[in-house]
Amino acid sequence: xxxxxxxxxxxxxxxxxxxxxxxxxxxxxxxxxxxxxxxxxxxxxxxxxxxxxxxxxxxxxxxxxxxxxxxxxxxxxxxxxxxxxxxxxxxxxxxxxxxxxxxxxxxxxxxxxxxxxxxxxxxxxxxxxxxxxxxxxxxxxxxxxxxxxxxxxxxxxxxxxxxxxxxxxxxxxxxxxxxxxxxxxxxxxxxxxxxxxxxxxxxxxxxxxxxxxxxxxxxxxxxxxxxxxxxxxxxxxxxxxxxxxxxxxxxxxxxxxxxxxxxxxxxxxxxxxxxxxxxxxxxxxxxxxxxxxxxxxxxxxxxxxxxxxxxx
Amino acid sequence: xxxxxxxxxxxxxxxxxxxxxxxxxxxxxxxxxxxxxxxxxxxxxxxxxxxxxxxxxxxxxxxxxxxxxxxxxxxxxxxxxxxxxxxxxxxxxxxxxxxxxxxxxxxxxxxxxxxxxxxxxxxxxxxxxxxxxxxxxxxxxxxxxxxxxxxxxxxxxxxxxxxxxxxxxxxxxxxxxxxxxxxxxxxxxxxxxxxxxxxxxxxxxxxxxxxxxxxxxxxxxxxxxxxxxxxxxxxxxxxxxxxxxxxxxxxxxxxxxxxxxxxxxxxxxxxxxxxxxxxxxxxxxxxxxxxxxxxxxxxxxxxxxxxxxxxxxxxxxxxxxxxxxxxxxxxxxxxxxxxxxxxxxxxxxxxxxxxxxxxxxxxxxxxxxxxxxxxxxxxxxxxxxxxxxxxxxxxxxxxxxxxxxxxxxxxxxxxxxxxxxxxxxxxxxxxxxxxxxxxxxxxxxxxxxxxxxxxxxxxxxxxxxxxxxxxxxxxxxxxxxxxxxxxxxxxxxxxxxxxxxxxxxxxxxxxxxxxxxxxxxxxxxxxxxxxxxxxxxxxxxxxxxxx
Numbered sequence: 001x002x003x004x005x006x007x008x009x010x011x012x013x014x015x016x017x018x019x020x021x022x023x024x025x026x027x028x029x030x031x032x033x034x035x036x037x038x039x040x041x042x043x044x045x046x047x048x049x050x051x052x053x054x055x056x057x058x059x060x061x062x063x064x065x066x067x068x069x070x071x072x073x074x075x076x077x078x079x080x081x082x083x084x085x086x087x088x089x090x091x092x093x094x095x096x097x098x099x100x101x102x103x104x105x106x107x108x109x110x111x112x113x114x115x116x117x118x119x120x121x122x123x124x125x126x127x128x129x130x131x132x133x134x135x136x137x138x139x140x141x142x143x144x145x146x147x148x149x150x151x152x153x154x155x156x157x158x159x160x161x162x163x164x165x166x167x168x169x170x171x172x173x174x175x176x177x178x179x180x181x182x183x184x185x186x187x188x189x190x191x192x193x194x195x196x197x198x199x200x201x202x203x204x205x206x207x208x209x210x211x212x213x214x215x216x217x218x219x220x221x222x223x224x225x226x227x228x229x230x231x232x233x234x235x236x237x238x239x240x241x242x243x244x245x246x247x248x249x250x251x252x253x254x255x256x257x258x259x260x261x262x263x264x265x266x267x268x269x270x271x272x273x274x275x276x277x278x279x280x281x282x283x284x285x286x287x288x289x290x291x292x293x294x295x296x297x298x299x300x301x302x303x304x305x306x307x308x309x310x311x312x
Numbered sequence: 313x314x315x316x317x318x319x320x321x322x323x324x325x326x327x328x329x330x331x332x333x334x335x336x337x338x339x340x341x342x343x344x345x346x347x348x349x350x351x352x353x354x355x356x357x358x359x360x361x362x363x364x365x366x367x368x369x370x371x372x373x374x375x376x377x378x379x380x381x382x383x384x385x386x387x388x389x390x391x392x393x394x395x396x397x398x399x400x401x402x403x404x405x406x407x408x409x410x411x412x413x414x415x416x417x418x419x420x421x422x423x424x425x426x427x428x429x430x431x432x433x434x435x436x437x438x439x440x441x442x443x444x445x446x447x448x449x450x451x452x453x454x455x456x457x458x459x460x461x462x463x464x465x466x467x468x469x470x471x472x473x474x475x476x477x478x479x480x481x482x483x484x485x486x487x488x489x490x491x492x493x494x495x496x497x498x499x500x501x502x503x504x505x506x507x508x509x510x511x512x513x514x515x516x517x518x519x520x521x522x523x524x525x526x527x528x529x530x531x532x533x534x535x536x537x538x539x540x541x542x543x544x545x546x547x548x549x550x551x552x553x554x555x556x557x558x559x560x561x562x563x564x565x566x567x568x569x570x571x572x573x574x575x576x577x578x579x580x581x582x583x584x585x586x587x588x589x590x591x592x593x594x595x596x597x598x599x600x601x602x603x604x605x606x607x608x609x610x611x612x613x614x615x616x617x618x619x620x621x622x623x624x625x626x627x628x629x630x631x632x633x634x635x636x637x638x639x640x641x642x643x644x645x646x647x648x649x650x651x652x653x654x655x656x657x658x659x660x661x662x663x664x665x666x667x668x669x670x671x672x673x674x675x676x677x678x679x680x681x682x683x684x685x686x687x688x689x690x691x692x693x694x695x696x697x698x699x700x701x702x703x704x705x706x707x708x709x710x711x712x713x714x715x716x717x718x719x720x721x722x723x724x725x726x727x728x729x730x731x732x733x734x735x736x737x738x739x740x741x742x743x744x745x746x747x748x749x750x751x752x753x754x755x756x757x758x759x760x761x762x763x764x765x766x767x768x769x770x771x772x773x774x775x776x777x778x779x780x781x782x783x784x785x786x787x788x789x790x791x792x793x794x795x796x797x798x799x800x801x802x803x804x805x806x807x808x809x810x811x812x813x814x815x816x817x818x819x820x821x822x823x824x825x826x827x828x829x830x831x832x833x834x835x836x837x838x839x840x841x842x843x844x845x846x847x848x849x850x851x852x853x854x855x856x857x858x859x
Contacts, residue, residue: 032738040741042385047461049772054457087386089379089516090533098533157568169569170560172535259560261534269375274738 020076020280024069034085035061037274041086041140056130059085072280076117082277084270090275095266096285100149106185106291107247109178113186115240121190122197123229129202133291141191146308153184153257170259175184176193181258185251189243197241200232234304241297245289324448335448351645365824365859366838367553368574371851374561374583377537382501383452383513389525389849390579390585391557394539396501396522396778399426399479399494402760402846407491411440411502411523413477421486421801426479432546434504435521435527442473449761455514463768464492464800481503486801489764495789496760525550526603529563534559551857563588570598577835578649578840581606581855584832589643592834598834602646603844605655605828607758609647611703611719612776613822615783619699621685624682626821629799630668631721634707639827643712646832649824653817655755656762661763665818675726684727692727700729704749707734712753715826734745747779755829760846767794780822789849790816 035055039047056062063071075082081092125134144152160180161169171177188220204210205228213223252264259265263282352442373388380387382396388729399412409415412426434438449471452459459465468482474480485706496501503513504521520528525545530538537556558575560566567588569575592598613620620626635649648655651667671707684692684699692699703719705712720730730751734741744752754776761856769789770777781787793809793816800806817823831844841855 032742036438037738039385040738048772050460060566087378089386154564154568157565162568162572165572169572169574170562171558171574172567197603200829257562257565259558259565261532261559265561266532 004302008298010294012295015287016284017292020073020284021069023280023287027194027279028065030124030274032274034274034276035059038085041273047084047170058088060310068248072277076281077286080179081281084278085275086270086273092281094264096276096281099261099263099266100235100285101252102260103248103264104253105254106178106260106262109182110185110189111244111246113182114189114243117186118190118193118197123201123224125194125198126201126205126228127224134198137194144187145191147182147187148254149188150257152187153180153254156180156184157257170257172260177258177260181251181254181260184254185247189247193236194242196222197232197236201228201237204228204231208211232291238297240300241253241300245286245293248289249286317631318596334401336636344495361619365444367551369552369555369577369839369853369856369858371555371557371570371577371579371853372566372575373557373580374566376534376559377528377531377557381513381517382497382503383455383480383499384458385666386497387686389847390851391528391537391539392501393524393556393847393850394526395480395520396497396499396503396526398497398502398811399493400491400656400761402492402495404846406620406859407495411414411445415491421488421723422483424481424483424490426481426588427548428477428479430477432523433544434521434522435486435542435544436504438504438506438521438817440502440523441476442479443476444505445474445479445502447508447511448500448502450510451511451513452499452510457513459499461486462489462499464493472720473615476630485606486732486799488798488800491843492760492764498848506611506687511582512545534728541710550852550854555853567834570836574837576839577851577856579831579833579835579842580750581829581831581848584834586643588834589646589832590807591823593688595675597837599837599839599842601842601844604657605617605648605650605830606831607648607762607829608652608654608756608850609826609829610650610653610752610754610756611778611824611826612745612752613809613824614750614752614780615822616747616779617699617701617783620822621783622680622682623821625684627668628675628678628682629728630675630821630824631671631678631697632728633668633825633826634670634722636670636716643827647827647829650828652782653814655821655828658759660807661814662815663811665815668821672726679726679728687728690724690727691729698729699727700731701750703732704740704743705732705734706737706753708737709753716753744776745774745779747776747782749776752776752780753855758829758848763814764798764808768798770794784820784822786820 033052033056034050036047038055038059039051059161060068060071072082079093081096083088084092084095090165125137128134139243157169160167166220167179210223211229212262213227248263250264251260251262252268254260255262263285266278267282269275270282324660339440372842373390375390377388378386380395382392396740397410399410400407400415401410401615402408409429411429411432413429415424415426417424426442428442429444431659434440434444438444453465453468453471456465456468464483466839467485469482470480470484475519481490488518488604502523503517505511506520507517507519507521509516516646519782522544523544525540527541528537529540530587536559537557539557541550541553541766558569559570560575563583564580566575566583570578584730589600589602592600597647611633613626615621615626622649635651639647639649652654652661652663652665656662656832665693671853679692679699682694687698703716705716707713716730716732716734720732723730742748744754752755756762757769767773769780771794772778781790784790790813793813797806831848833842833844836840838858838859840857843852843855
């Protein structure tokens, strides 16, 4: 067990290194000069060669490519991720730590919505397979999976905030503000998990142990909840666990629509502004989250599933 | 059995971590929530308030106010205008005294002596006299290389404060746009010397303390900023006592927030699209305002190009451009068709010139006379060269793409093939600067930088203009005249030089003016006094009030 965990952690380190290097390479392949972009974003009316040269000097862009990567990597090890190119008074670490809580909050509330809705609906769809309820849910699931988050967000604002006048259109600070963005984020996931739970349960229903349980004369509710649902959730927990980093990295559009001050908004701004240190740190953070969550849920699966351990 | 327990524990742990995640988050954001409550309370108060005499305004911007250090360029200009003031202000009627009550310019145009207004205090209570102003200029000069885009910085010899009411600037040569440069927000806005870091501002400031009509009382990055009326303000106190600036990056959400009444005002060229303006043009709940033209939307033709080097081809394209159709069809009549490089309302630009009239027959005839004959595929040719041109535009701009597609179809009628080439903003700028284009979209600098700074920019390889003009025979004469304009001291001579430059550029036919862009605002019906100033980045909150 210990060997397995150590082996997995050991392989995660070169992976993170590769992520950071590839990210650095790709960002630097963009032809635009970040110094010039920084001057434009800072609304400098005339961008002269001299001004560009000064900003290049200020941002340390004159050093060779690999030297810059090496410098950045060494600084990262001491949690110094540099300073934003476009807002020199803000550090990247400060920006990330400011935005991360808002995104985590949004992701967690969305996850709660996902669990609270997809679990009972998926369960009922499996139990009442091919009933009118199942058919309606399937139709809705197809629709919501196909609708872009941007559009859903605007429709929700129009309907809930303006037409019904129930919630604020955008912003943050209270539980009222988080409802609409969380619903928008969770809709796609809810659709996926409803189908996942439904299909898992239907597969489990065909298993021999269900037949034996029926033969033993156990109550149907008991069989459904204690046996079928429990076994079906095994795969779902891993899938839901892996969707946490996905939720954190997948809120870009929603955060912009709802003016939610999180990582997605920071990321999109940084991409447009060629704010390399922020983009690099963002990619590194999200990469780390994926690696860490993957590791945690692999370990959970390893521990809970005897087949993976090769136990007899 | 053991595994089941582990699975149960893991599930409980996951759910618990989620709940904890939320609760921890809630506790860490208590502060924010308190502030949000204040904002929410202010919103409620706003709703409850009587429709007359409301003193709080909720404004919106696509990003937060950022660093408001007035001597650097990283902050939002509308917010800097609320906090800080300059020696002079630029108005429709010319320059007006602000922190300087009056000024004298020496005969040779090199020495500016300002009489500083008495009794002006910063919002921290410090007096704003000539010494405070000199401290500001010293801090700006310390970081001189960052401000060399202002010609006056290159000509600056010294600044002095001989007494607390007199401030003197000496230049090495006369420079007529001097007062304009002193009047624009950055970098000559005045901050309290107490807010500087050891007399310097180039590495940041301690606080944002100015003499302006408002003070910054609260700011949460990426969420909102609150400005309240400055009790120490020397001028007429604004009616709006409190301004909350919310951050909403998405265009559609901003408009929905205005409809719901969460915000009172959306202001700015890039904050509102033409669709929104037309939607509310006849609305009773939401009002619309448009400014006088601020800048010119134009196409620039590269005269170094083999085909466009021929003035007859350029003239043909001038005649083949239907500006009225663009103004009405694409901008719903919100932007006026432009006949000249600068609107006649811009200083020095009311020059008697004959516009190139839209006439496809004339355009075809010009090409025919120049030896371009229609080939079998409908595209004109001359000596084996096809009349095919590349049109570069900024793909982030929806309107530029629409105009490009429209012109592609229009020019096809006279046998000119246009290959439209949309590029992301920075690549578009890079190509424009390097002269990698046949025809490119451009917008003039806008007020108050037009015409002097736009023309000055043509003389150096900074923007596409320089590259585009290199094929002109009279390029050297035009550049020389522009340089003379900047140092001219006599009004008549200056006007004559402007006449020469504008006439030459018009005759050279390398600029196809399309429309005059204007500043826009949409706002709730109770808000009054929504106006525009000479500076396109300023939002004149001090004129606004609620009915």
